[in-house]
Amino acid sequence: MNVPVTVVVCAYTDRRWHQLGEAVRSAAAQAASMGGDVIVVIDHNDSLLSIAARDLGSLHNVRVVPNQRHRGLSGARNTAIDMASGAVIAFLDDDAIPEPGWLAALLNGFIDETVLAVGGSARPVWPAGHSRPPTLPSPSPNAWGDLDWVVGCSFTGQPTHPGPIRNVMGCNMAFRSGPLRRSNGFGEDLGRVGNLPLGCEETELCIRLTGSAGPNAIRFEPAAIVRHHVSTDRLSWRYLLSRTYSEGVSKAAISRMVGNGAALSSERSYTRRVLPRAVWRELASGRPAQASAPVIAVVTAGLGYVTTRIRQSRRP
Template identity: 50%
Template sequence: MVAVTVVVCAYTLDRWQDLVASVRSAAAQQPTPDELVLVVDHNPELLERASRELQPEIPGLEVIANERRKGLSGARNTALERASGEVVVFLDDDASASDGWLASLLEPYGRPDVLGVGGSAAPRWPTGLSRPATLPEGSHGRGVLDWVVGCTYEGQPLSQAPVRNLMGCNMSMRVRPALDAGGFSEDLGRVGRTPLGCEETELCIRMQQRRPDGRFLFEPSASVRHRVSPDRLTWSYLLHRGYAEGLSKATVAGQVGQDQALETERGYVARVLPGAVLRGLGRAVRGPGRRNGAEGAAAVVACLAATAAGYARGRVAAATGRTSFASRPALGVTAERSGA
């Protein structure tokens, strides 16, 4: 079994209970992590509380501050540079791992061509609420638009399979190749509540460009429950998140090329979304659930339109030199480390 560093990144006290549950779920895994690290993103109050309350509770937990640019990418790069394991695992601060999660993520690393392994994420809805019409259900219990809330969505593999990139809330990768590729771009990724992203997509593509023989795997049995806050169930969040996704994809396309940046998305748009719209319209006509069917179809169309608008805006900004994203790797190639 490879040596593993499990990392949780956190930025706000508002998620304290979620953060505690996340770290506890990671610490309770079998096998236990060789190293468990909480990276606090430029929040001295959270850093102090975690050091005072959480660190004494969980033996071996290391609480450190983000030493790089503010944001999730900077926090992850801090962890990459400090990790002692051959493999680093990232778990979101509002996600709780299931039993067997870590073992399922680590099993494929017995194959030397595996660069990274990602798991699945199921939504944990707010207390008293269920799946909203803005996130219509697809097949196999997955939502068509569940990527909006950081969860596994319809169209992703149902069993272990190669994928272009990993999903940020539940992913692992070999440390050495990630560092050699430059780490996470700190011009991408979430900062506070701003829902930009795709930093893991861009890094996975760069890692594979450096290692054409390498691959990333999706292992759905490595599952987590990802909390969905009430503010993410609204139409405004759906459109805002879609637009931000388009902006982020435009930045990735400028860095690694449009073909690789949109390879997965083309299949999703061509196969999954039309079926979702037709199912929603069918429900709207035949009932029961007419209203939910109509709203679900409208949500798919609106989210796709917002994403396309964000992508177009990002590409125009890049072409005119007005983009705020430099789209560059954040880390230089560091010194050789053992175990990689």
């Protein structure tokens, strides 16, 4: 499908500079073949803004701009939405490198005019000298991991074929620009700010879009693939605890906005079906550390959710 497209890449740290450059150049090449462009939004980091404007802004179809909204990923994305010219706006993380054909596969998901958003898949790239950690068990070396959502990648239990889903994944997604703007974009009270691992702003947005357009409005296209780099700090048990607790906090915030049914529909099925199988599989294989990871994730996410809901109930 050949439609005008703008690709958005948001960045806040120079620690990912090489990955940012690779992501932007790949996205720019794919967008250029379709007459599209790329907007790089720098989130309140003047030194990174200067370097990116010099080195990436020189590409013919790339603009580098500062976040003009609240600090954080949602504000940066909304800044780009205000500026984008494409009929479709695609979003790519600054440490996610698109595979060849990524953008074309995303756009193919919009052939059905009732589709408002399309999400792709993400495969982890482990740091040099590292392999899959025990915090992220997997059925096999080449399979999606049971907890890979913790590091922003596709995970066991997600669909493996094109079709409707509840929400897209933030590192690899695209929206029709008209409905996206009419929805007021990403909630700036949600989402990651710097290293703080909150999130779910794309989940809340997709639930709002589905509510106004029907259950087939959000689509998964697994052929739209990115390679998502995983930093060393995200391999630790500390990060698993922090990320899953924050997931519970974020889901509690969404539940207050849209109700428990919509906010937790996918999570209930995932917790009942996928995680118990993972625990028993790892125990049967003699890997107690890997078996404990799903249990820890569920308990910690539940703690974040319950604690936040209690706090919410005490507010006027």
